[in-house]
Amino acid sequence: MATIYEVSKLAGVSLATVSRVINKNSRVSDKTRQKVEDAMTELGYRPNSIAQSLASSRSNSIGILVSELHGPFFGQMMAGIEAELRAAGKHVIITTGHSEEDKEKEGIEFLISRNCDAIILHVEAVSDDYLIDLCKGKIPVYFMSRLVAGLNEQCISLNNELGGYLATQAVIEQGHTNIAYISGPQFKADSKDRLTGHMRALAANNIAFNKGLYFEGDFKETGGSEGLKHFIKNKQSFSALVCANDEMASGSITYAREQGFSLPKELSIIGFDNIIFAQHTYPKLTTIDNPVNLMGHMAAKLVLKNVYKQKDIVIEHYFEPKIIMRDSVSPIK
């Protein structure tokens, strides 16, 4: 692979001049610029971004840490971030944390060690203290879907509590009072907040929280089926089921039908996130819209504005969920 040195020799100029035409900044006479460019194409020269990065301590790449690479939620999030950044000529380096403290930390250190200009984190297992410490470092850090106390300016988050409230409220408005709830893993802030919202809606309507109608799921399809199975086994009676995300709602819809429920007549089900597939369950899933793709774009804009000093960017840190009415919730008879 040709280096800047060979280019300079072929073009008959110095290293510095070649570097200048690469970086298009300081003035170079058109004549020499042309010579250099010719030499570059002739040699098929490509700048080595590793070397650039080492020398300049800038990399034009942004590190991203997500919990998982699969799943509709993270897919939309990554896609949003990447699209915005790519359009600005930046690259993205993605790694995973698997919701485990060690792996999250390791992932973060990898990104830092790669000289990312900034990192965008969706972390779930690591403590606030760790994050606050992290922010004292040199590299700018931003957070998706996590509100770290005192670091609001660096967070893009959804009002999950409100979302949880809206979901349960929607079901209550249809006359349901026996409402089962399948939450996400409770070590995750999102899950906790959604559950809090659920409780608030219950309380606001004078419905007592029934522990027998609560199940902690895993945010996956299986969580939905297992939760429902659990309720049925324990002979609970309920006419509505609110799930803390759409995957679990899908799983429970499938399982409910297998058990002979007529949906939504005998059981109303509501989800959370509004993943694309929510339009393709049967009945079509009523759910809470989580604009995670948009939030990804916003996180990217945040780094564009703060790190790359792009002007005229308006940042919205806090997103409000809204309900999407479809067919999986019906009035109680």
Place this chain on the structure above:
Amino acid sequence: MATIYEVSKLAGVSLATVSRVINKNSRVSDKTRQKVEDAMTELGYRPNSIAQSLASSRSNSIGILVSELHGPFFGQMMAGIEAELRAAGKHVIITTGHSEEDKEKEGIEFLISRNCDAIILHVEAVSDDYLIDLCKGKIPVYFMSRLVAGLNEQCISLNNELGGYLATQAVIEQGHTNIAYISGPQFKADSKDRLTGHMRALAANNIAFNKGLYFEGDFKETGGSEGLKHFIKNKQSFSALVCANDEMASGSITYAREQGFSLPKELSIIGFDNIIFAQHTYPKLTTIDNPVNLMGHMAAKLVLKNVYKQKDIVIEHYFEPKIIMRDSVSPIK
């Protein structure tokens, strides 16, 4: 951020010695190792992987190019690759090509310029010639879901033609002869192969290919609904619909129900890929299993074996799809 130099000073040893304990290879006496490690923790030292990479021209990171970051197909693929590599202590750098030639090339160059030890590509728009050229470079290149002539050893692929055949054959075996087909974008090799398989099944059963029952979709949910709408508008008669992937199958199931079809009685639908969500459509989607997660693992193993010289790894280059019988296909009345 502390450097190796400060560590060496604090530990009272040379740069080389510090480098040795970082790389755990050449022998260092326990005593000095301890001194160095103490110094490292005291300073909170983290190796700068950029500098490591520049000096050693090795990066312990593998570049991955996928078309999109979202969607169940790529999600599973990335997850498979990452899991395998992560377990081996390697990191993954993911970027996207968006199925556009320019972006694919740009993505590849980014990965190369980042000194990846190897790159794994899922490219769709770039030509074989370009890829063959690419392989002449210094950095090892591997391909997912694409067979490049002469480069079989570097490819992990699925027999898409067979999959296409199996899908249509399954529907024929249930007595269907008027079979509509919604393909993927025909510039993609996968789509083309699946269609070829469809044609072979038709031919093998003496069913003429009817152009009116063919629609080129986009591999997304909308492709399924649009295709079905197209057939209906043109007053085609058909009792079965085979879709080149599950997203389109889901879209067509939803649309079919909206149009009042009773499924699967009045219309049998089959998909391709067996994404997780295929279990949650109604009726549950009969489809062709595409072990893309496994294939991701295999691609990772390929680099573990060839690039990192790990022994005892058995590579399987060629995967066979198989049919997954569920409920969306029924015998013709």
Place this chain on the structure above:
DNA sequence: TTGTAGGCGTTATCAG
């Protein structure tokens, strides 16, 4: 086992 010194490919600061 440990240290010295040159080099990886660029950038950036000075002079000129």
Place this chain on the structure above:
DNA sequence: CTGATAACGCCTACAA
């Protein structure tokens, strides 16, 4: 506008 030259942080023969 252009050219030397010293960093950037680390690896790796080669010596000791």
